[in-house]
Amino acid sequence: MIYLVALVLPPLALLLYGKVFQAIINLVIYILAWVVFVFSLFLGGSPGFVLWLIAALHAILVVNDAKKNARAAAILGSGQRG
Numbered sequence: 001m002i003y004l005v006a007l008v009l010p011p012l013a014l015l016l017y018g019k020v021f022q023a024i025i026n027l028v029i030y031i032l033a034w035v036v037f038v039f040s041l042f043l044g045g046s047p048g049f050v051l052w053l054i055a056a057l058h059a060i061l062v063v064n065d066a067k068k069n070a071r072a073a074a075i076l077g078s079g080q081r082g
Contacts (some may be wrong), residue, residue, distance in 0.1 A: 002017075002063055003010070003063065006059035006063055007056050007059075007060070009026075009029040010026050010055040010058065010059035011030055011059070013058055013059045013063055013064070017062070017063055026059055029054060030055045032049075033054075033055060034052075037052070059075055
């Protein structure tokens with residue numbers, strides 16, 4: 001479900017995982033993508049789509065990394081008890 005959020009609203013997915021600094025960077029890219037997309041409607045082509053794709057891929061990779069880190073921390077934390 002979080003990956004769907006990362007595709008539709010990349011900055012929100014990063015905020016949900018507590019990655020505030022990366023969410024701000026992603027928000028700048030996301031807004032720039034929409035601005036370029038709106039202006040490119042008059043010029044033809046869609047470079048805004050490429051920027052949106054970069055923002056979405058960035059969010060997916062960061063969320064995936066956060067999930068991997070949480071799994072590793074859980075494994076390490078449970079191994080130290082015994």
